[in-house]
Amino acid sequence: MVVSKYSASGNDFVIYHVFKKIDRSNIAKKLCDRFNGVGADGLIVLLPHEKYDFEWQFYNADGSVAEMCGNGSRAAAHYAYKNNLADKKMKFLTLAGVIEAEVEGNIVTSQLTPYKLIKDTFEEAGFEWKIYDTGVPHLVTITDIENFDKNLARKMREKYNANVNFAQMKDGNLYVRTYERGVEDETLACGTGMCASFLVARDKGLVASGVKLRPKSGEELEVMLKNDTLYFKGAVKNSFTAVLEEDERDFL
Numbered sequence: 001m002v003v004s005k006y007s008a009s010g011n012d013f014v015i016y017h018v019f020k021k022i023d024r025s026n027i028a029k030k031l032c033d034r035f036n037g038v039g040a041d042g043l044i045v046l047l048p049h050e051k052y053d054f055e056w057q058f059y060n061a062d063g064s065v066a067e068m069c070g071n072g073s074r075a076a077a078h079y080a081y082k083n084n085l086a087d088k089k090m091k092f093l094t095l096a097g098v099i100e101a102e103v104e105g106n107i108v109t110s111q112l113t114p115y116k117l118i119k120d121t122f123e124e125a126g127f128e129w130k131i132y133d134t135g136v137p138h139l140v141t142i143t144d145i146e147n148f149d150k151n152l153a154r155k156m157r158e159k160y161n162a163n164v165n166f167a168q169m170k171d172g173n174l175y176v177r178t179y180e181r182g183v184e185d186e187t188l189a190c191g192t193g194m195c196a197s198f199l200v201a202r203d204k205g206l207v208a209s210g211v212k213l214r215p216k217s218g219e220e221l222e223v224m225l226k227n228d229t230l231y232f233k234g235a236v237k238n239s240f241t242a243v244l245e246e247d248e249r250d251f252l
């Protein structure tokens with residue numbers, strides 16, 4: 001089975017395309033395992049669709065299904081273009097809705113689905129939080145990112161069933177550290193988390209559309225808000241493509 005490994009600003013994925021839509025939770029856990037598998041934060045499987053360029057299945061590393069993945073959408077768009085499944089500008093279907101993406105070399109821009117404020121400002125554990133859904137739910141606190149506390153993040157993730165972001169405006173960039181649901185650890189980048197952090201910082205008057213984003217990986221991304229729609233842009237890398245000698249029936 002041919003699979004591609006992608007990194008989108010440090011958030012990494014295994015990607016392949018097939019024809020059948022089946023439950024792939026177990027293959028996701030197997031492929032994403034960083035010791036016995038390829039190793040990744042998530043699995044993305046592209047499927048034909050009669051109306052859109054493709055439909056996708058997205059699984060976190062623990063095999064859980066997520067409605068959307070911002071960085072994954074950029075990697076999937078690059079994969080689709082590179083494998084002649086779509087043109088440079090494409091539309092594909094996720095559980096969060098239709099995503100539009102544009103590929104320009106190794107730079108990919110994704111338009112996210114409409115965001116929703118889930119819970120307005122509240123205090124908990126010594127921090128001020130908001131919860132935005134930018135395709136998946138995100139808790140965000142604006143603080144010194146050195147205050148990132150993995151144990152607290154784990155507790156908040158469990159209590160609110162959401163990803164957890166600590167964000168800070170520093171030297172003109174929005175720095176974001178994210179504890180990701182379904183990876184159950186801090187990742188090197190989280191696209192929907194960076195966009196949720198942008199919204200909270202915007203609510204506080206700290207940022208404007210076009211601000212540069214800096215995830216844990218240090219790679220630079222950009223978020224834009226046009227007509228109240230979120231776009232985010234950054235590089236993706238096809239680290240390698242491999243033929244896996246696994247039993248193909250595991251994948252199909």
Ligand SMILES: N[C@H](CCC[C@H](N)C(=O)O)C(=O)O
Binds near residue numbers: 011137182189
């Ligand atoms: N872990 C997230 C999905 C992936 C989001 C993230 N990787 C992104 O780039 O948006 C969740 O289960 O809600």
